[in-house]
Amino acid sequence: MAKTPQVVVVGAGIIGCAVAYELARHGARVRVIDRRAVGQGATQASAGVLAPFLSAHEGRPLVELGARSLGLFDEFVARVVEDSGAPVQYVRSGTLEVALTDAALVRLQATAKACSANGARCDLLDATGVRRVEQQLSPRIVGGLLVHSHGFVGAVELAGALQRAAGAHGVRFVSSTAAARVTRRRGGLRVELAGDSIACDRVVLAAGSWSGQVEVDGAPATPVRPVRGQILHLGWPASRLSRVIWSPECYLVPWNDGSVLAGATVEDVGFDERATVNGVQHLLAMTRDIVPEAGAAWFRAVRVGLRPGTPDELPVVGRSVSLPGLVYATGHYRNGILLAPLTAAIVARLVLEDDEDPAISAMTPTRFGAC
Numbered sequence: 001m002a003k004t005p006q007v008v009v010v011g012a013g014i015i016g017c018a019v020a021y022e023l024a025r026h027g028a029r030v031r032v033i034d035r036r037a038v039g040q041g042a043t044q045a046s047a048g049v050l051a052p053f054l055s056a057h058e059g060r061p062l063v064e065l066g067a068r069s070l071g072l073f074d075e076f077v078a079r080v081v082e083d084s085g086a087p088v089q090y091v092r093s094g095t096l097e098v099a100l101t102d103a104a105l106v107r108l109q110a111t112a113k114a115c116s117a118n119g120a121r122c123d124l125l126d127a128t129g130v131r132r133v134e135q136q137l138s139p140r141i142v143g144g145l146l147v148h149s150h151g152f153v154g155a156v157e158l159a160g161a162l163q164r165a166a167g168a169h170g171v172r173f174v175s176s177t178a179a180a181r182v183t184r185r186r187g188g189l190r191v192e193l194a195g196d197s198i199a200c201d202r203v204v205l206a207a208g209s210w211s212g213q214v215e216v217d218g219a220p221a222t223p224v225r226p227v228r229g230q231i232l233h234l235g236w237p238a239s240r241l242s243r244v245i246w247s248p249e250c251y252l253v254p255w256n257d258g259s260v261l262a263g264a265t266v267e268d269v270g271f272d273e274r275a276t277v278n279g280v281q282h283l284l285a286m287t288r289d290i291v292p293e294a295g296a297a298w299f300r301a302v303r304v305g306l307r308p309g310t311p312d313e314l315p316v317v318g319r320s321v322s323l324p325g326l327v328y329a330t331g332h333y334r335n336g337i338l339l340a341p342l343t344a345a346i347v348a349r350l351v352l353e354d355d356e357d358p359a360i361s362a363m364t365p366t367r368f369g370a371c
């Protein structure tokens with residue numbers, strides 16, 4: 001494409017913001033539309049954990065994608081902070097995955113082996129070792145796996161900083177504006193809104209769980225479904241945790257201000273973004289199972305988000321074959337924050353240079369038919 005392309009990004013979650021920033025940094029004229037304010041979809045509820053090797057033993061493409069994106073994170077955050085002038089909480093102090101049963105410990109041994117095979121430095125700890133590195137943890141914990149390269153990022157801060165950084169590169173954000181349909185027009189595409197439309201050269205569909213509600217000319221609905229997650233933000237009574245603590249039922253993320261995120265439920269309840277008694281009760285019980293002293297914690301907030309899930313739990317990233325010029329960037333399910341830098345880089349190259357990264361083979365929308 002000879003002239004600077006005009007791109008509309010539908011959705012201002014972490015994915016839409018990261019894509020818009022990356023496109024604009026490389027010269028595109030970008031407009032981002034969202035029916036809400038920036039980052040108010042799944043992104044505002046995210047724990048921001050950056051931990052691709054937790055499922056290393058499963059050996060799925062997701063581990064590879066996550067590891068690659070994690071490798072981009074230092075530079076990505078540094079650049080966004082510089083371009084935005086906004087601080088972003090970003091900590092790489094590792095994760096400690098804990099086992100409460102001997103069977104869980106055997107699984108951690110398999111994960112440790114797979115981590116080493118992937119070049120991720122890790123240490124298997126026995127019960128004493130676990131309490132040496134994290135004194136607050138329950139005496140019921142029989143062992144743990146420390147993965148050193150993992151960490152977390154403040155997802156809301158990162159989305160806000162991306163908005164500012166993108167704005168510094170000329171991106172326009174338009175809120176309270178929902179895309180209904182993307183259609184062809186002579187020489188390009190048209191995004192239809194309620195009673196209005198925007199003409200452009202390219203469209204990136206990054207509407208998270210709602211992606212299937214945006215009609216794409218000639219294509220079936222994007223196969224993304226909402227998976228509710230509830231997460232608690234707690235004032236923390238005990239001494240600080242040093243790193244993310246992970247168990248199959250619950251994880252704890254120690255923020256720099258001393259508070260802790262305790263997440264998260266995984267619920268198939270459609271587009272229902274309400275916090276529930278059952279969800280909160282479950283998270284409290286699980287938190288106390290790991291840290292008995294957490295009974296004295298106090299509530300700061302309960303957040304709820306709808307993760308964009310797909311049938312195979314892999315993102316949907318790549319060109320539409322039904323509507324040339326439209327690129328999907330959605331379906332990031334439980335890893336949208338982790339995968340944001342990689343998705344942004346891949347989508348920007350696809351849109352601006354027509355260059356298809358090999359990683360798209362695992363994420364291509366065509367695996368679900370002629371999207």
Ligand SMILES: Cc1cc2nc3c(=O)[nH]c(=O)nc-3n(C[C@H](O)[C@H](O)[C@H](O)COP(=O)(O)OP(=O)(O)OC[C@H]3O[C@@H](n4cnc5c(N)ncnc54)[C@H](O)[C@@H]3O)c2cc1C
Binds near residue numbers: 016230338
């Ligand atoms: C409780 C919880 C904990 C999580 N923890 C982690 C974690 O630790 N690490 C991690 O990597 N990931 C985590 N995730 C997942 C991560 O938050 C998501 O994968 C990510 O936020 C998805 O980003 P997104 O931009 O695709 O979607 P969203 O953030 O949902 O953004 C989509 C945007 O599109 C907008 N939109 C929808 N329809 C339209 C339309 N028709 N027109 C215009 N705009 C529209 C919405 O308003 C929304 O702002 C967690 C999620 C939850 C809920």
